[in-house]
Amino acid sequence: MRMTVIGTGYVGTVHAACMAAMGHEVLGIDVDADRIASLAAGRAPIREAGLDELLARTVKSGRLRFSTSLAEGAAFARTHFVCVGTPQRPDGEAADLRCVDAVTDELARHLRPGSLVVGKSTVPVGTAARLGRRIAAVVPDAEVAWNPEFLREGSAVQDSMRPERIVVGVTSAHAESVLRTLYTPLLRAGAVFFSTDTATAELVKVAANSFLATKISFINAMAEVCDAAGADVTVLAAAVGADSRIGELFLEPGLGFGGSCFPKDIRAFAARAEEIGAGEAVAFLHEVDRINTRQRERTVSRARRLVGGSFADRRVAVLGASFKPGSDDVRDSPSLAVAASVAREGATVRVHDPQALDNARAALPDPTYTLDIPKACEQADLVLHLTPWPEYQQIDPRALVPVVRHPVLLDARNSLDARPWRAAGWSLHALGDPTGGTS
Incomplete structure (x- = not known):
């Protein structure tokens, strides 16, 4: 089948390459001409396991092409998949839908009769119905559907091919x-396969992200209690997670969540719930957000004492x-937020990361960045151990002792x-x- 994928950011690039790998003919569309040129040459704009090879293969096969033209x-x-970003609004916590609206309005001007516009972007409930009315005003028999993505950065290709x-x-x-x-x-x-109405499909995505974020903040709240009580949160998490009704996934105490999804999605969900009169039902999400942000502050506080x-x-x-x-994404990175706070308070900071140094340097220019762990130390x-890369599990602690001035390490990921x-x-x-004391 033929389809377009509009928006070649994280979700769009992965979706386009995977649909082409399944045998469909795909045209990826974006307003960024430089990105389109790079993609057309088979080069991915993001680091994601397996994506470079998949993109190069599907472009070479001819099943995946790219353009800047919605008319084309x-x-x-x-069939058109809309995969543009829905960041947090600069003036509040609601989702910024300007890109979604602009794309659908422009696309409607060119749609053929009987077209299907399929949203994959994470949006507030009611967005599909609203866009459907706007498109139908231009092309009466065009339809809007919603098909949320459930990709995890670092395993997005696998999640797309084996959902x-x-x-x-x-x-x-x-x-x-x-x-x-x-x-x-x-x-x-x-x-x-779940087929439902558009409102339920929109809510499935934000409900799933909210539940996972709540699990993370719950165990981090328990970490605060453990600090005060002199207890061990890692044992607590393992014991609680052994209950099959709860499960161990996402019960990982530490620095908390970040990235381009969880923080903005739970805020937008709470904002939309307020708009439709259901704010009290998800009021707990505000505390989930506060606990998560507090983990960064607690990490800086603990580091300062050390x-x-x-x-x-x-x-x-x-x-x-x-x-x-597994990702080079530094958007709302707790690790980079802690590094920035420590630097602002007067420390000389050196940062190591196996993949994200270019993005980190662009977001936070002040620290020194290096691909060499001993040089960083x-x-x-x-x-400060802030992102649990596998490379850090392989460090020989004895080799670092003569490198550092003081052999003191704060494992903010408990890993x-x-x-x-x-x-x-x-x-x-x-x-x-157990030795943490109070924050």
């Missing part, structure tokens, strides 16, 4: 049939800049094995550990 896209296909579920919000049997046909290879591979109460004239090594391992008074570090003479600390 409308002439090419009758657990596919959710579509539709207003007709025709739209459902088109989407079932498009996703036939995935359904044959075992993906569960260097004697002031960062002035201190050297701090930061291990990790991306918001999570040179003469450090404190080492390093403390035994070899302490055996090598390091003073290792973590949020919510």
Whole structure:
């Protein structure tokens, strides 16, 4: 089948390449001419496992092409996926839908009769219905459906090719049939297909993200209690997670969540719930957000105590800049936020990250960045482990002892094995550990 993918950011690039890999003919569209040229040459704009190879292969096959023209896209296909960004509004917590509105309005001018516009962007409930009315005013028999994405950065290609579920919000049997046909290879591979109304489909995405964010903030709230009580949050998390009704995933105490999805999605969800009169139902999301932000403050506070109460004239090594391992994304990165706070308080900061240094340097120019871990730790008074990259699990703590000024490490992700570090003479600390004291 033929389709366009409008917006070649994170979601759009992955979706376009994966749909082409399934055998469909795909035209990716974006207003950024430089990005389109790079994609047309088979070069991905983001670092994502397996994406470079998949993109190069599908472009070479001819099944994936790119353009800057919505008119060309409308002439090419009758099915159009909208994958543009919905960031937080600069004047509040609601989602900024200007790009979604602009794309659909422009696309409507060129749509052929019987076209299907499928949103994948994360949007406030009611957006699909609103856009459907706008498009129908121009092309009466065009339809809007919603098909939220559930990609995890670092495993987005795998999540696209082997999804657990596919959710579509539709207003007709025709739209459902088109989407079932498009996703036939995935359904044959075992993906569960949910066909529902557009409002439910929109809510599934934000509800899932809100639940996962709540789990993370819950265990970080328990870490605060453990600090006050002298208890061990890692054992608590393991014991609680052993309950099959709860599960261990996302019960990982530490620095909290970041990135381009969870923070802005829970804020936009709460804002939209207020607009439709259901604000009290999700009022707890405000506390989820506050707990998450507080983890960054608690990490800085703990680090400050470990260097004697002031960062002035201190050297701090930061291990990790991306918001999570497996990604070069630093948007709303807790790691980079902590590094910035420490630098503002007078510390000399050196940052290491295996993939995200270019993006980190663009977002936060002041620290020194290096691809060499010992160089980052040179003469450090404190080492902060902020992003749990696998590379940091492989560090030989003994080799770093003569490199640093003081062998003190704060594991803000509670993910390093403390035994070899302490055996090598390091003073290792973590949020919510029995020796942590109060924040």
